[in-house]
Amino acid sequence: MYNFAFHRPTGLRQASNMLGKLEEAKILAGGQTLIPTMKLRLASPGNVVDLNAIADELSGIELKGRSIVIGAMTRHADVANSDVVKQHLPALAYLAGLVGDPAVRHRGTIGGSLANNDPNADYPAAALGLGATIHTTKGKYEADNFFKGLFETALGADEIITKVSFPLAKKAGYEKFRNQASRFALVGVFVSKRGSEIRVAVTGAGSNGVFRVASFEEALKKRFAPKSLEGLTIPATGMNSDIHGSAEYRAHLVGVMARRAVTRANEFAAGEGED
Amino acid sequence: MPKVSMTVNGNAVTADADARTLLVQYLREGLRLTGTHVGCDTSQCGACVVHVDGKAVKACTMFAWEAEGKTVLTIEGLAQNGKLHPMQEAFRENHGLQCGFCTPGMIMTAVDMVNRKGHDLDDPTIRHELEGNICRCTGYHNIVKSIAAGAKAMA
Numbered sequence: 160m161y162n163f164a165f166h167r168p169t170g171l172r173q174a175s176n177m178l179g180k181l182e183e184a185k186i187l188a189g190g191q192t193l194i195p196t197m198k199l200r201l202a203s204p205g206n207v208v209d210l211n212a213i214a215d216e217l218s219g220i221e222l223k224g225r226s227i228v229i230g231a232m233t234r235h236a237d238v239a240n241s242d243v244v245k246q247h248l249p250a251l252a253y254l255a256g257l258v259g260d261p262a263v264r265h266r267g268t269i270g271g272s273l274a275n276n277d278p279n280a281d282y283p284a285a286a287l288g289l290g291a292t293i294h295t296t297k298g299k300y301e302a303d304n305f306f307k308g309l310f311e312t313a314l315g316a317d318e319i320i321t322k323v324s325f326p327l328a329k330k331a332g333y334e335k336f337r338n339q340a341s342r343f344a345l346v347g348v349f350v351s352k353r354g355s356e357i358r359v360a361v362t363g364a365g366s367n368g369v370f371r372v373a374s375f376e377e378a379l380k381k382r383f384a385p386k387s388l389e390g391l392t393i394p395a396t397g398m399n400s401d402i403h404g405s406a407e408y409r410a411h412l413v414g415v416m417a418r419r420a421v422t423r424a425n426e427f428a429a430g431e432g433e434d
Numbered sequence: 435m436p437k438v439s440m441t442v443n444g445n446a447v448t449a450d451a452d453a454r455t456l457l458v459q460y461l462r463e464g465l466r467l468t469g470t471h472v473g474c475d476t477s478q479c480g481a482c483v484v485h486v487d488g489k490a491v492k493a494c495t496m497f498a499w500e501a502e503g504k505t506v507l508t509i510e511g512l513a514q515n516g517k518l519h520p521m522q523e524a525f526r527e528n529h530g531l532q533c534g535f536c537t538p539g540m541i542m543t544a545v546d547m548v549n550r551k552g553h554d555l556d557d558p559t560i561r562h563e564l565e566g567n568i569c570r571c572t573g574y575h576n577i578v579k580s581i582a583a584g585a586k587a588m589a
């Protein structure tokens with residue numbers, strides 16, 4: 160790893176200023192992606208701005224009206240174990256518990272995952288699959304306008320995610336086929352139903368990052384059941400293809416995971432007993 | 435080189451650390467606490483697991499300076515007064531190790547598991563919780579047995 164200078168701002172404004180002024184600056188949140196990437200020299204920031212000194216201010220999970228609001232520095236383990244999330248949005252707690260492994264979940268953060276927008280990460284599927292709102296130091300974005308392709312988001316260079324607001328869904332489920340070594344999603348599908356709005360978001364598969372599947376959403380409008388998706392596939396064009404799986408294999412998995420995610424969503428909804 | 439200070443196994447310590455010095459390097463090279471191992475250096479094997487402020491983390495995936503002022507527990511800090519920690523004792527009793535390379539990480543992960551999940555751990559729970567720890571020797575069977583026994587012994 161190339162050496163760098165690190166900075167530990169004690170306020171959000173100070174952090175934004177640093178990001179604006181320092182050259183080749185990168186934010187360090189949980190570090191579970193940034194540090195491995197720096198080891199591989201895929202990233203070699205001259206300056207690292209660590210948000211951990213202001214982690215308290217940026218952490219927490221709260222039920223606000225019909226949404227769950229999660230601070231950007233909240234760790235995956237805290238989302239996975241949160242009673243509020245488990246009760247009101249069990250699919251999100253379930254998803255957080257599938258990220259990495261227990262030690263990684265103690266460090267990794269929701270804001271870091273969304274800002275990084277790794278094409279195989281879990282959280283982008285939840286954000287897009289629930290229609291979350293991503294709040295930053297400069298404003299807010301709907302998930303539909305936030306993800307811009309591989310490792311690309313709408314965030315400006317000196318912009319920091321502060322919190323993420325997930326609207327409660329009547330039904331929501333996630334299913335992930337993971338790479339056994341990295342624990343990342345080879346294909347992960349998040350489905351949700353909120354009133355008449357149906358969302359199906361896919362991570363891991365697309366060569367341009369997380370995306371929605373309109374044909375699946377349409378089919379689920381008639382009946383929110385795995386049967387509605389039977390026989391439906393998506394084309395292999397635009398799918399990732401690498402040593403872990405071909406484009407055709409991933410396209411096939413999208414259908415399989417989507418059906419399982421719907422099943423899980425229905426199970427969560429039945430078990431939850433409210434809504 | 436700048437200094438980084440923290441509390442390790444109950445002792446206040448200070449050692450040199452570059453910005454890029456990983457916590458595991460700081461422990462092994464700076465403090466000569468070589469019980470914490472480096473297996474993969476890519477966040478996968480869990481040989482480097484230590485506790486920071488009471489939570490299991492991969493010491494190869496954290497900078498030393500991130501632990502400035504924090505409380506760190508390594509495998510060397512488990513035994514008390516020359517007596518093995520119950521989880522260590524359980525690994526010995528149940529033949530939970532062969533070459534021993536993965537063992538410090540396995541034991542630190544096991545103790546964290548008990549801290550979070552209690553003393554009554556069934557096989558599926560233990561196996562699931564070990565998803566971030568890799569062993570090339572044992573086939574895991576005796577590790578799972580050791581953790582179940584160690585968890586009870588810690589009660």
Ligand code: FES
Nearest residue numbers: 473474479480494
């Ligand atoms: S050395 Fe840290 S996980 Fe393998």
Ligand code: FES
Nearest residue numbers: 532533569570571
């Ligand atoms: S005992 Fe040899 S790697 Fe686990």
